[in-house]
Amino acid sequence: MAKKKTKTKNPSSFKLRKISLTLSSQQKLVLGSFLLIMGILLCIAFLSFLFTWQEDQSTLSQMGSRDVEAKNWLNKFGAWVSDLFIHKGFGVSSFVFSGLI
Secondary structure: OOOOOOOOOOHHHOOOOOOOOOOOHHHHHHHHHHHHHHHHHHHHHHHHHHHHHHHHHHHHOOOOOOOOOOOOOOHHHHHHHHHHHHHOOOHHHHHHHHHHO
């Protein structure tokens, strides 16, 4: 019986595979659900910012402290995101951004 020759792979001979950008139906469902939830959470944070922006201004400078609680409905994260979008960013038109997501 003849011995089989083993081929050594040359590192430069690897073929690059094309990256497929198509999503399966399960991936589309997961991504769509994630974006829908993010849009709803952004809308809640922005709506809460309209009512509690004065109280949350002082907590933004003390974000690292665990003792300080924000009055925003989504706590510190909601206060930070809504301050970023509404106060420092696009203003009230940020609601359109949350709807587009």
